[in-house]
Amino acid sequence: MFLHREGFATIFIASIVLIGINYLSDRFITYSLIKNILVILSLAVFVIILQFFRNPSRKLTQDVHSIIAPADGKVVVIEKVFEKEYLNTECMQISIFMSPFNVHVNRNPVSGIVKYFKYHKGKYLVAWHPKSSELNERTTTVIQTNGGQQILFRQIAGALARRICWYVKEGDTVNQAKEMGFIKFGSRVDVFIPLDAMVNVKIGEKTIGGQTCIAQLK
Numbered sequence: 001m002f003l004h005r006e007g008f009a010t011i012f013i014a015s016i017v018l019i020g021i022n023y024l025s026d027r028f029i030t031y032s033l034i035k036n037i038l039v040i041l042s043l044a045v046f047v048i049i050l051q052f053f054r055n056p057s058r059k060l061t062q063d064v065h066s067i068i069a070p071a072d073g074k075v076v077v078i079e080k081v082f083e084k085e086y087l088n089t090e091c092m093q094i095s096i097f098m099s100p101f102n103v104h105v106n107r108n109p110v111s112g113i114v115k116y117f118k119y120h121k122g123k124y125l126v127a128w129h130p131k132s133s134e135l136n137e138r139t140t141t142v143i144q145t146n147g148g149q150q151i152l153f154r155q156i157a158g159a160l161a162r163r164i165c166w167y168v169k170e171g172d173t174v175n176q177a178k179e180m181g182f183i184k185f186g187s188r189v190d191v192f193i194p195l196d197a198m199v200n201v202k203i204g205e206k207t208i209g210g211q212t213c214i215a216q217l218k
Helices: 005-028 032-052
Strands: 066-068 073-083 089-098 105-107 112-120 138-144 150-157 164-166 179-183 187-193 213-216
Touching: 005 032, 073 187, 089 213, 112 150, 112 164, 138 164, 150 164, 150 179, 187 213
Parallel strands: none
Antiparallel strands: 066 213, 073 089, 089 187, 105 179, 112 138, 138 150, 150 187, 164 179
16 A cells, blocks of 8 residues: 555645644643543544555556446436537546545546647535536546547535645646546546447446446447
């Protein structure tokens, strides 16, 4: 188990704050019960922060005919929609909700060339809100596969997430299942795939980023 680099600063700041709180409690609080409670709460908060930024080593799935889950989480949407930002066509949308307890590393669903990338400022609606895909802080990435298919996916900030990180830009050649970004705290990823692709997941199913095949390309 490793910690993701996006968490180093947060973990350091949290450590200083928690140590400071317990130092002050030891100096100025006389009741040992309160001191012990603060120690326990501090340890719990620190463990939660550590688990949030975990980056487990895993065997990645790489298959030119597969669209791989870009994130750990639960499938909350599978529906036909009109994608109007870039593709301008009807697609099948698959949305994966990441709770604060999921691994929050985001991965490329396919290999290919990044044809489009854009960061959008926005609101912080809860990630499962139907309008979060259009109104929340988000990024949009389009990867064109070697077969010519274009897969669009969005990193979407949730009510708790205040920072989206990404490591791709237009023109990059990217590899399937490799890291492309990170979202801090609860969030969501939407994937827009061709209508003729075969969906392999169902509502409520858990996904593992970089491993779960969510659809098959024709």
